Amino acid sequence: MKVLLADENSHRAGALASLLEADNTLDVVMLHPGTSLIDAVRIHIPDIVLVDISRSDRDALDSVRALSASGLERPVALFIDEDDESLMEDAFAAGVCSYNVLNTPVKDVKPLLRSAIALYRRFRQTSAELQAARKTLSDREATDRAKLLFMKNECCKEDEAYRWFRKQAMEKSRKIADIAKDYLARHDRSTPV
């Protein structure tokens, strides 16, 4: 069975391809950057297309059956498993969906979709953790820079500067890092926040 992977996140697509290639009954094809979904389906004639849900050319694949311009005689349909609503909801929430080309049985598609869901979830979690770590670093850096600037402007020591930011944060029900960023935006003309 031929599977086309259409994901602009090449790292994730590569990881999914490695996962699927472990099954030697599958022939996995990756979508080249800049190629449209329709063109890829026309060229590779896959049985299944696994798509990153945020791809905007999904609209075109949705309409492929009815449009003469598609040049595809084989039917392409959004994969729907009506008996397993949670699988479909999980797929949507994870950010992956699947199209059937021809009449691939539902039972053959489900394991592929499940693998994709698990991998997309893992990527999403890793990406969220990375973003949180970056934010923490950026917050810490902004707070340190703001404290230094405050110490220079007010001729005070570090603990006094810290107390001032903490007091502002408490009074305004905001985070110290946000107060620090506001302070830098108002007083630091050298570098952008």
Next chain:
Amino acid sequence: MSSLCRIGVLQLADSAPVLVAHARDIFSRYGLNIQPVVMPSWANVADGLVWNGLDGALMFPPLAIMTALGQRGRAIGLRPGLPVSRGGNSIVLRGQAAAQSAWISEPDKKKAFHTWQSSLNRKPRLAVVHLYSTHYLILTRFLKKISVCRNTETDIVVMPPARMIEALLGGEIDGFCAGPPWGADAQLRHLAFAVSGSAATVPDHLEKMLILTDQWKMRYPDETKRLYSALSEAAILCNQSENSASVAALLSAKQENNGLNLPEKAVRSVLSDGKNITETMSFNTHIQTPELSFGWMIRDMLREGWLTPDDLTKLSALGWC
């Protein structure tokens, strides 16, 4: 605060009432907790409604009808909701002032189309925003009116409205029918000229409607009424010319700042005090009869073979006809 309601919108100027109601705290004043969700394409909007990713969406009726019937996924309860916008779709063709002059000066528009086409050296590729869209139906009517065969003389391609300009620039398409402000933007960039649109094809037609899932409406009937009231208030604000500058600024703000990242000048031109270089959209939440709202769409959809007489019985039960 009430329960969360996720409303899907696309990067279009007629999404304005949802954005304005959110930014000006109109929703919260009505005790609503609304989250506008900017979706990448209409396929995502339909999937969001079907697979519990959205509670509602600002969308055109043909897609809501086909989604309700399960023609692009599982059938779910989607009934007519609150009308929000009218008109605003433009049909533009690649070309600059000379091409536009040639089009205007030729009274036989079939001939004008073929003259324009000869400069392309290929069958014209015309884009619409989704197959099941008012845009596809309007483009079809326009081509029929000028006696150009859609199926043999053009290639219809589908892409989200926000991709149209890039596709025109890259030579991927030769024209499009899309919602505001993309037709105006194509003209302001001197990429294309307008040949028709909503006003000339189906004057004052219903364009976007707030569609909520039956599941959400049944769970929160009182909130549905308040949501309609809040959106109606926002629609009035969006129609007032004194608010045009602030509405355009909001829509052109970056998405991370609660905007839609739309081209501001083009948005200004499609608002009520705009220079009307293409089609002016208007906001109107007055509920009309199903025949006045959807009659022409359903007849065209029957003609396309998308609907069968059996479907009409189902649609009647849902309130679409």
